[in-house]
Amino acid sequence: MLAGEFGEPRRWAMAHQIAVGEFFDAADLVPVSQAHIMADTESLGEAGVRFLETLAAAPEAERRVRVPAITDPRGIDFAVYRRLGQTPAMAALEARLRERAGEDTAEIARRMGLAHEEISHSAEFDHVVVNDVFEHALAGLRAILHAARAATARQTGLAGFIAGLDAP
Numbered sequence: 001m002l003a004g005e006f007g008e009p010r011r012w013a014m015a016h017q018i019a020v021g022e023f024f025d026a027a028d029l030v031p032v033s034q035a036h037i038m039a040d041t042e043s044l045g046e047a048g049v050r051f052l053e054t055l056a057a058a059p060e061a062e063r064r065v066r067v068p069a070i071t072d073p074r075g076i077d078f079a080v081y082r083r084l085g086q087t088p089a090m091a092a093l094e095a096r097l098r099e100r101a102g103e104d105t106a107e108i109a110r111r112m113g114l115a116h117e118e119i120s121h122s123a124e125f126d127h128v129v130v131n132d133v134f135e136h137a138l139a140g141l142r143a144i145l146h147a148a149r150a151a152t153a154r155q156t157g158l159a160g161f162i163a164g165l166d167a168p
Contacts, residue, residue, distance in 0.1 A: 001013075002014045002015060002018075007058055007061070007062025008062065009058050017029065024145065033067060033068075034067055034070075035065065035068075036069070036070055036071070037069050037070070037071045041090055041093040041094045044093070045093070049093045053096070070111075076094035078094075127144050
């Protein structure tokens with residue numbers, strides 16, 4: 001896939017996963033049975049929407065996911081977006097994504113229901129980071145990463161180091 005034989009979207013996805021793995025000091029890739037695709041226009045902005053449109057323009061066989069995937073519910077409520085501090089530019093980006101995806105109101109409502117169901121399981125996870133203020137969410141992620149890197153299981157030379165402390 002990394003050589004591009006399955007198309008540019010999959011080549012990019014693999015290169016991106018390798019870069020993320022390297023950032024987190026991952027030893028290897030792991031099998032994936034499902035995926036979450038973030039497509040919130042507030043986070044994506046114009047450049048992100050253009051990127052998604054580029055992926056969507058690839059031949060269908062190349063842009064299809066290989067495992068079951070979900071995306072965020074759409075991020076704009078067109079009836080109240082201005083009261084929520086969202087701009088007309090954000091609403092326009094959201095409209096572009098909705099038109100591209102071909103989702104109707106019933107499908108969006110169904111996905112919102114699924115999102116509420118998924119959120120109700122938050123207590124089942126070791127960590128939950130709420131992305132309401134980016135800086136706080138980033139600090140939370142960094143703290144989780146720091147703790148994970150300090151976990152005893154990741155300290156491969158710890159037993160030998162401790163044994164060496166007792167040596168004269």
